[in-house]
Amino acid sequence: MKTIYKHHLFWPLCVLAALMLFNFIYSPDFFSITLQNGHLYGSLIDILNFGAPLILVAIGMTLVVATRGIDLSVGSIVAISGAISCLSISKASDQNMLSLILLSVLMSVGLSLILGIWNGVLVSAVGIQPIIATLILMVAGRGIAQLITGGQIITVTSEKYSYIGSGSLATLPFSIFVVATVLLIAALLTRKTALGMFIESVGCNPVASLMSGIRAHSVIISVYMFCGLCAGIAGLLLSSNVSSADGNNAGLWYELDAILAVVIGGTSLNGGRFYLLGTVVGALIIQTLTTTIYMIGVPPEITLVVKAFVVLMVCLVQSPAFRSAIALRWKTRHYPGEKEISRHVS
Incomplete structure (x- = not known):
């Protein structure tokens, strides 16, 4: 039992279970899943589907953080990726051509890899601090995405492209299989x-x-390149899910949610040992929390405050120092003489 208690997944899973229990109490049909026209529908399916882009970005962020780095540009890469693919598809007369979709996807993925390499070169070869090196692309990349879209929202009508983010395979959202593939590759490597x-x-x-x-x-x-790749794929999922690209809002604040998911999953910002499964659980916690906030009707103007407060509580619960301090305070309050007895005995 003590080994389970100290496992890095124990507290994240407890928090995720608590969120699920709260949702079930608030809405008893939260766990209900229905099958319609060969597609599964339900709150749990929505959490997996809508959380897929964040999970992808967080997986890439995990490896970057493990090298004692940080990547603040992932949100901008998400926006650029979606903008490039939607722009290339919108220019074609027949938007459902498979070759066009494949070319657009390859362009987005290729550009995302280049942007990831750019971050890695600035950090490793040039010697710029990771937070500054990636902040450059975070700011410039958002502007590049808006230049690509012309400051407008580009919409597409391609059913084949929308399948990437909103299609189903074996009754499950296709995005889940994309995340599972990337996670499997990262774990094997x-x-x-x-x-x-x-x-x-x-x-x-x-x-x-x-x-x-x-x-x-x-x-x-390599890790920054992989992080850029994950962000690029996440951009494809986001843009194809809504069949549009928004250079201003797509992937906004994704870098912060990804960092939180990594930390909640047990990976230290000081680098070293990392936990991919812990990151996935952390991303699911954030997505479940977002779903919960919207479900209970929290006013939009204080949504971020509530989210930040809950994340703070999760991090405190995970902190060994915080738990030890609480345990010591409880022990001192209930057994005030134990400390004095221990002093005399020693």
């Missing part, structure tokens, strides 16, 4: 090869890892 050990080594001590023969610069560029 980091847990079944030496790459995961290299990432943790660079995060713990980049100088020592370099002295031991690990190409720290290549590792850092």
Whole structure:
């Protein structure tokens, strides 16, 4: 039992279960799932579907954070990716051509990889602090997305493109399979090869890892490239789900939600050991919290305040120092003489 209590997934799963229980008490049909026209519908399905882009971004952010870095540009990359794909599709006379959809997806993914490499080069080769290096693209990238869209919302009518974000496969949203594929690839690369050990080594001590023969610069560029790829795919999911691209609002604040998901999942911002499954649970907590806030009718003007307060409580519950302080305070209050007795005995 003590081992389970100390597991990095224990508290995140407890928080997720508490949110689910609250939703069930507030709305008894929260767990109901129906099958209509070969598609599953329900609140749980919506959480997985709408949370898929955030999970993707958070997976990429996990590896960046493990190297003691940060990527503030993921929201802008999400917007650029969606803008490029929708723009290229909207220019065609026949928007349902499969070759056009594939070309648009490849363009978005390719540009996202380039932007990720750009961040990695600034951090590893140029030596700029990660928060500053990625802040550059965070600001410039949002402007680039608006230039691509011309400051307008680009809409598309392609059914094949909308399938990426709103289609179903085996009665489940297709986005779930996209996330599962990316998560599986990331897990295999980091847990079944030496790459995961290299990432943790660079995060713990980049100088020592370099002295031991690990190409720290290549590792850092690789994780930022992967993070850009995840953000680019997330942009495709978001834009295809609504069949439009909004350079101003698409992916807005995704970088902050992704960082919160990583921290809630147990990965330290100081770098080192990382937990992909913990990040997925953290992203699900954030998405479930968002769904809960909308369901209970919290006014929009205080939604972010409520969200921030709950996330703060989650982080405090996860903190060993905070839990120890609470336990010590409770113990001192209920057994005031125990501390004095221990002092005399010692």
